[in-house]
Amino acid sequence: MILLRSALICDDEPILRKSLKKRLSELGFDEIIECGDGIKAVELALSKLPDIVILDVAMPQMDGISAAREIRKKLKIPIILLTACYDPDTVKRAGECGIGAFLAKPLRDQDLWPAIELACAHAEEIEELKEQVEDLKENLETRKLIEKAKGALMRNQGLSEPEAFRKMQKLAMDKRKSMRQIAEAILLTES
Numbered sequence: 001m002i003l004l005r006s007a008l009i010c011d012d013e014p015i016l017r018k019s020l021k022k023r024l025s026e027l028g029f030d031e032i033i034e035c036g037d038g039i040k041a042v043e044l045a046l047s048k049l050p051d052i053v054i055l056d057v058a059m060p061q062m063d064g065i066s067a068a069r070e071i072r073k074k075l076k077i078p079i080i081l082l083t084a085c086y087d088p089d090t091v092k093r094a095g096e097c098g099i100g101a102f103l104a105k106p107l108r109d110q111d112l113w114p115a116i117e118l119a120c121a122h123a124e125e126i127e128e129l130k131e132q133v134e135d136l137k138e139n140l141e142t143r144k145l146i147e148k149a150k151g152a153l154m155r156n157q158g159l160s161e162p163e164a165f166r167k168m169q170k171l172a173m174d175k176r177k178s179m180r181q182i183a184e185a186i187l188l189t190e191s
Contacts, residue, residue: 004051004116006031010041010067011056011082016107020054023112038062042070050077052116054103057083057090065090069097076127078119082107098126142180149183152190 007029009020014036021032033048035041039061045053053071055064062070068079081094084105094102100119103111146168153164172182 004120005029006033006048006050006052008033008035008041008045008048008050008053010035010038010044010054010059010064012036012059013056016056016082016105020107020112023109027113027116036060038064038067041067045071045077046074049075052078052080052119054080054082057081057094065093065097065099068094068099072098076123078116078123080115080119098123142183145183145187146179149186152186156190 007024009017009024009032011017011020017034017036021034024032031048031050033044033050035044037060038055041053041055041059041064042062044050053068055067057064059067064081064083068081071077071079078100079098080101080103081099082103082105083090086102086104091102100122101115103115146165149168150161150164153159153167154161157164157167159167168179168182168186171177172179175182177185
């Protein structure tokens, strides 16, 4: 688990914020930022860059899920939602914007740390999956370029598919370039 030092708490109930702030301090958080509405939560998250955000679902001006969506567009941090009721629509909307955990109101102290752990694990997993997707997209694009370049060699030089591929491999080794760079060069000379 990553070391968490700062948290943003956003709830329109000052008593709940005070209680949550006290509990987070006991858990070792150094900086705890507070606010009471969703718009201010987005503003503070983007300016203060907390390690974790805890948002109430029902707030004035902008609800917690909308605020979470705005925060997650820019920051890849764990977000926990506080709510008094779990209706299917709220859970669905929360899942779509990357919420890592829910905490039920009234808040019980023993639920906070597990929710933080889950939210952190969830945020980390999402980022790893996004990186894997990007890597897969890159690999697919490289394969497409190699196939096009191989086709160009087959057409222009009358090579078989294995011969064209071996030629590209040899060029890559001789020139100390990647197969993608060789494929791009072949396609560039063809156009």
